[in-house]
Amino acid sequence: MSSMIKVAVVGCGDRACVYAKEGVFNLKRMQVVAAVDPDPVKRKQMHEIYGVPKEMCFETIDGLLAKGKIADCIINGTMDQMHLETSVPFLKQGYDMLLEKPLVNNEKDLYALMAVAEENGCKLMTCHVLRYAPFYKKVKELILNGDIGEVVNIQTSERVGAAHSSMSYLRGKWKSEKECGSSLLLAKCCHDIDLICWLNNSTRPTEVVSYGGRNYFIPEKAPKGAGTKCLVDCPKEVREKCVYDVQSMYLDNCVLPWYPWQCTGKHYEDVTMEEKIESLKTYNPHGSCVYKAGGDIVDHQNVMMKFADGSTATHNVTLGVMAPGRSIWIVGTKGEIEGNIESGVLELKKYDKATSLHTVEKFTFHDTAGETGGHFGGDRGIVEDFCNIMDGKQPSISCTAIQDSIVGHVLTFKADESLKENKPVTF
Ligand SMILES: NC(=O)c1ccc[n+]([C@@H]2O[C@H](COP(=O)([O-])OP(=O)(O)OC[C@H]3O[C@@H](n4cnc5c(N)ncnc54)[C@H](O)[C@@H]3O)[C@@H](O)[C@H]2O)c1
Structure with missing residues (x-):
């Protein structure tokens, strides 16, 4: 075809x-x-x-x-x-x-x-789209190429910015596992856990342990005197100091506009300012005080993983950070890979015989704003691969066929089991 x-x-x-x-x-x-x-x-x-x-x-x-x-x-x-x-x-x-x-x-x-x-x-x-972002594809190529030798340890971390956290996980449609069916790790970090399993797929995970909790976005941590809805009963002096005040986060700015106005039943570009304000005062869940919005997912979680070949990995996710970022650091027997996808810079570090220190080779990815498709080019990349596969062509190294993607999903379920039952879980 x-x-x-x-x-x-x-x-x-x-x-x-x-x-x-x-x-x-x-x-x-x-x-x-x-x-x-x-x-x-x-x-x-x-x-x-x-x-x-x-x-x-x-x-x-x-x-x-x-x-x-x-x-x-x-x-x-x-x-x-x-x-x-x-x-x-x-x-x-x-x-x-x-x-x-x-x-x-x-x-x-x-x-x-x-x-x-x-x-x-x-x-x-x-749609593990990050596998297709040129940044992560490069990481995979370096590993496959043998540039860092055997993988010893992978560390990934995701720091979810305040506005993104609010719009998706604190006031948004993924705020409650009971309602939407996904934990924070499953909704947000099945990408990262999948990346770890994909990058380290010459082996397989054998054990996982996870800690975390909901400790910060809870009613007890609301600013003193805060109301239940920003635009209804929260005093001006409290709102002025609150990062999550809807005036700045939703009305003056709005980083993910397709989420908060979905409940109006209109396309977000068609919603008037009056309609936005009215919704936030009444039925819109984004109008609630972020500390009292009724979510049940954790607001921070760490996952530690062990693999059959002895290699290990950790992933950390935190909601509500001021400077967001997704970073990776892989230690191999012959080198290291370190980078942050937002900065678009990936570094390959190797031992330097001449100095007994190390060399740094830099790879720069210029599409940090998604000009080549969202998720740093990942959205377009996955559709292209899917089209190629539909046309009977060879899948790319990123291919997210279910047979390959289940590993990260199972690891995510087991990490959540470990968190909830407070014990390591084996495969
Ligand atoms: N790959 C990623 O990085 C990424 C990013 C964000 C969201 N997601 C995932 O994408 C999925 C969709 O998220 P979204 O934000 O686009 O959601 P959305 O709410 O914008 O879209 C879901 C659509 O499904 C429709 N729908 C509801 N019931 C239906 C039914 N019975 N049959 C057919 N359609 C029905 C809704 O009306 C809505 O238009 C979620 O699973 C989400 O977790 C993935």
């Missing part, structure tokens, strides 16, 4: 449209022929932006399933807890699929999903 790849989009929200946009408009290799979304605004957008015929825009998956297999593949961008129920019926019809991460939220469903894909001969890839 090297003609246009026919795609049906299921769950036409933010993420699915990122992939559809890459495939249709940037790579020009996909055509969206059908769409499913219960939200009429999203269905209208699929018709207007992607030219999906109105009669091929369905309110439920049953409408599309009833048509039989009318496309080559599915892009599934539904929310976390819907992935299994919205994927299995399409896999049974033989659709290949690009499914958002996390694939599912527990081990049993993960194996069930993989079994259905394999029984029906379907290619199923998950």
Whole structure:
């Protein structure tokens, strides 16, 4: 197949449209022929932006399933807890699929999903987009090349900025594991745990231990005198000193505008300032005091992992930091790799016989703002690889086929089990 790849989009929200946009408009290799979304605004957008015929825009998956297999593949961008129920019926019809991460939220469903894909001969890839960012691809190439010898230890860390934390994990739709089905580690760091497993995939994880908790974004830590909603009952003098005051974070600035105004039922660009303010005063969960917003996920977590060959790894995630960043440091027997994806600089350090110190080779990645696609080029990279695989070409070294991506997911589930049960968990 090297003609246009026919795609049906299921769950036409933010993420699915990122992939559809890459495939249709940037790579020009996909055509969206059908769409499913219960939200009429999203269905209208699929018709207007992607030219999906109105009669091929369905309110439920049953409408599309009833048509039989009318496309080559599915892009599934539904929310976390819907992935299994919205994927299995399409896999049974033989659709290949690009499914958002996390694939599912527990081990049993993960194996069930993989079994259905394999029984029906379907290619199923998950959106671990960071594997495709040129920054991480370079890390993988250096390891495969033998530049640092054997991997001894990997340290990764993710410091989630205050505004991002608020919009996604403290006031946003991933704030509660009970409601959305994902822990912080699964929603945010299944990327990082996947990167560790992928970069160190000449071996396999054998044991994990994790510590963390919700210690900072709790009512007891709210500023003295704080109300329950910024714009309703929080005194001016408290708001002026609070980082999370909605005036600055949501009204004057808004780093992830597609999240907080979703509940208005309008596309975020169409929401007026009056509507934003009214929503924050009333029904919008982002209007709540960040310390009293009712979330149940941890606000910081550390994970320590042991691998069969004796190598080890750690990952740390912290919400609500002032200077965000995702960094990596890998120690090998013959060298080290160190970098921070936001700065776009990766360093390869090796022993220098001439000085008995070390040399530094620098690699610079200029797309720190996502000009080549979001996630530092990862969003476009994954769609391109998926298109290549659909066209029968060789997958890239980043390929996130479910058979390879389950390791990171299982490790994430086991890390959360360790955190909750306060004990190491073995594989
Ligand atoms: N790869 C990444 O880095 C990354 C980043 C952010 C989010 N995500 C993941 O992407 C997924 C989607 O997140 P989002 O922010 O795009 O969500 P979203 O809310 O913008 O989109 C979900 C869409 O699914 C629709 N929907 C609800 N029920 C449905 C059903 N029964 N059938 C079909 N559609 C239905 C909703 O109306 C909505 O339009 C989540 O699993 C999330 O965790 C991944």
